[in-house]
Amino acid sequence: MQLIVVSGFLGSGKTTLLLALARELCRDGQRKVAVIENEVGAIGIDDALVADAGLPVREIYSGCICCSLRLDLIRTLLDLEREHAPDVVLLEPSGVASPAQVLNGLEGYGGEIDRRLAINVVDASRFHRIADLSIPLVRDGIQIADAIVVTKTDLVTPEELNAVLARIGEARPDLAPLPLAATDPEALAKLAKGVLSTLPEPAAPTAEPVEEDDGPIPAVSAHDQDVTFSAPVDRAQLADLLTTLQSRLVKDGCSLIGHLKAILKSPGGGYLFASVTALDEPPQTKGRLPGKATSGRLTINAIVYGIDAPTVERIIEEAVKSWDQAAIG
The missing domain is CATH 3.40.50.300 (P-loop containing nucleotide triphosphate hydrolases)
Incomplete structure (x- = not known):
């Protein structure tokens, strides 16, 4: 192997x-x-x-x-x-x-x-x-x-x-x-x-690194919830959610996004995926949901720097709630 x-x-x-x-x-x-x-x-x-x-x-x-x-x-x-x-x-x-x-x-x-x-x-x-x-x-x-x-x-x-x-x-x-x-x-x-x-043939085992400072510690947050919607949700709407998260993270002092990812999966198959890796870049999206889908599972993972985890979790919860009310109903 x-x-x-x-x-x-x-x-x-x-x-x-x-x-x-x-x-x-x-x-x-x-x-x-x-x-x-x-x-x-x-x-x-x-x-x-x-x-x-x-x-x-x-x-x-x-x-x-x-x-x-x-x-x-x-x-x-x-x-x-x-x-x-x-x-x-x-x-x-x-x-x-x-x-x-x-x-x-x-x-x-x-x-x-x-x-x-x-x-x-x-x-x-x-x-x-x-x-x-x-x-x-x-x-x-x-x-x-x-x-x-x-x-x-x-x-x-x-x-x-x-x-x-x-x-x-x-x-x-x-x-x-x-x-x-x-x-x-x-x-x-x-x-x-x-x-x-x-790729070369494998070299000799790497020496165990010397214990050292790990550098800046990121804030990690994972959000997962069921959502329902009355009209089809598309990539643009999921991208809008990440754009909102970006702006709120910046406002609260985030200095670097390691990654910010969201996936919306339908029980009947299909998914929408969006991600960003910078504070000032537009989200990248892919995937699709079946047109008849009326529910799904939304998962958001965030790893960011310059801000603490409770703040990140609050920002995500507030943004998802606003998005839920505005885009899903």
Whole structure:
């Protein structure tokens, strides 16, 4: 069994790349692929997107794999090996988990792992701001990576992109980052194929990182509730909810959005998904609900900086209540 860790800071595009890698791995029908999603908070969103792609998925909640959940990770791998016998497991740690400690945490795994590889995803549009926060997992992710993918290059100028690549190059002069612009399916598939073809044989186990300050601590909030609506809800309405959350977070002192995600799922099938990774960007949306749907389950996950968790929870509750009354009725 091969294990590929797809790491990166919150909102960098890990899940999008993971799904592209999974499609490429499954293309010839010769490999069985499974996915492990580590979510911060008690409610998952990314796992629903992965499951929608038809892949076996397991979730690990509440914390980061690198700390108290190492045993859960090992148990999850053993369960996957027993139930599905995958050839490849794609593991997406949360955007606040150290990939170096994730790999080291597998030392107690009793199953067979032939290769352990790490892909780090870097958001070009936010890289300097995030790197300047001196968050160890951002630096560690680049240091241990077997491949580095730089996403959202279409959101920066050529000069800004060169500055990002130069800064990455200072840390890893031995590795050429792979740039990715918009999430064009063909470009994404080509990049995924390139990543998989250039991955090296696994290096020796990474030394356990020296204990150090984890940097700024984010506020984490998860909101989940049933909603009903008298008319079809579309992507624009869900995007409006996130736009409202953005403005209220800014008003209350939020300095950085790690990620802000919302998914509305219908009992009869279908979903709407919206996400933002910056205070000043419009939400990205996808999915659809069946026209006859009159109810659903709304889940919102937020990981933000510069504001405390109770304030984030209050903002979400108030925004959802207003949206519920205005858009759903």
